[in-house]
Amino acid sequence: MTKYLHINHPFALESGETLPSLTAAYHTYGKLNANKDNVIWICHALTANSDAEDWWPGLVGKGFTLDPDQYFIVCVNMIGSSYGSTSPKSVNPETGKVYGLDFPLVTTRDNARFFALVADYLGINRIRLLMGGSMGGQHAGEWACLQPDRIELLCLLATNARHSPYGVAFNESQRMALRADATLGTDAPDAGRLGLEAARSMAVLSYRHYRTYDATQQPTSPDDIDDFRASSYQRYQGYKLWKRFDPACYYALTRSMDTHHLGRGRGCSEDALGTISSPTLIISIDTDVLFPTEEQAFLSRYIKNSRMDVMQSDYGHDGFLVETPTIGLLLAAFLVDQLQIDEGTKHAFTDGLSGRSFAIPGTEEV
Ligand SMILES: CC(=O)SCCNC(=O)CCNC(=O)[C@H](O)C(C)(C)COP(=O)(O)OP(=O)(O)OC[C@H]1O[C@@H](n2cnc3c(N)ncnc32)[C@H](O)[C@@H]1OP(=O)(O)O
């Protein structure tokens, strides 16, 4: 069930603008223990929401690595998203009108500060494990730089220290598609729909891989000359996002992602990463073209106490959402090492992997 926290004081943004008040939509699973030391905080990615059990099935939930019977799991919807926190869909209290495309630029650092503020309100002082993939990993990395003493352990998946020029270019192309739709930001029926669908279709190319399409979208017949399966797949992916996501929010979040740079105001990314003191697990995906492995290798090189694993997946970047048995095992092994979880629990995690095999380059096979 989504819960809401209303923060009735202004929140200054890096851009110099201010949000007069904030709403945080969030989920919690499990119970905060007496010592308040069992908190796992999950940062979600671009179009997900605070219901981590829903979008990370097989990783979060009873019997999985992130088990609410053991941990108090928290996920807060980022500012700018379609799923309940303050966003372009909110009414600007100063004008009485919906923000829409006038929503101010919110950086990944602003969102990390927002999560820290929500943690204050929830009475959470220490985070045992902070984790996130993709844009969620950008938020987690920012928070770890902002408050290194608050974060005990860190797990960063398919993410980076700075959003790359290639990533910015993908986002700008999506915004061009959104802006090319003259209905964006108007009161027209289905305003912004065609732009959003085209934008998502572009984005999906960066979330998958050549191999994903090769394996799943071959033409129905060798005689096909039109109406290919890959075409209907692209259209359907656009439609799916339209059914669940607001175009102005999508516009705002792609801009937010572009701002990501841990080194801003901290000298450089290397220096910023050097301030992270938490033992850190970094997970990379071998087919990720949007956040390629060299970006996670960079994180690993400059975060002092880190280890990096590379997952094999045909899924591309979105492997961080779908390869949950593998992620669960890697995370379980990390937690066993760091939290001295007993070996029996570790074996329970690995049971779910029977029949699968994967190798982690540079490490022993698991
Ligand atoms: C209310 C909510 O939805 S909450 C938010 C949920 N989303 C999130 O949290 C964001 C994170 N999640 C995601 O980005 C995605 O869900 C992912 C990456 C995990 C998985 O993406 P999916 O689109 O489900 O998987 P995939 O790329 O394999 O596509 C499968 C879908 O495409 C359809 N499809 C496959 N091939 C074709 C084709 N050739 N033509 C048309 N449709 C096709 C399938 O029927 C299936 O449809 P369905 O989703 O209606 O069942």
Ligand SMILES: N[C@@H](CCO)C(=O)O
């Ligand atoms: N598929 C992911 C995007 C990449 O992180 C999402 O829609 O959130």
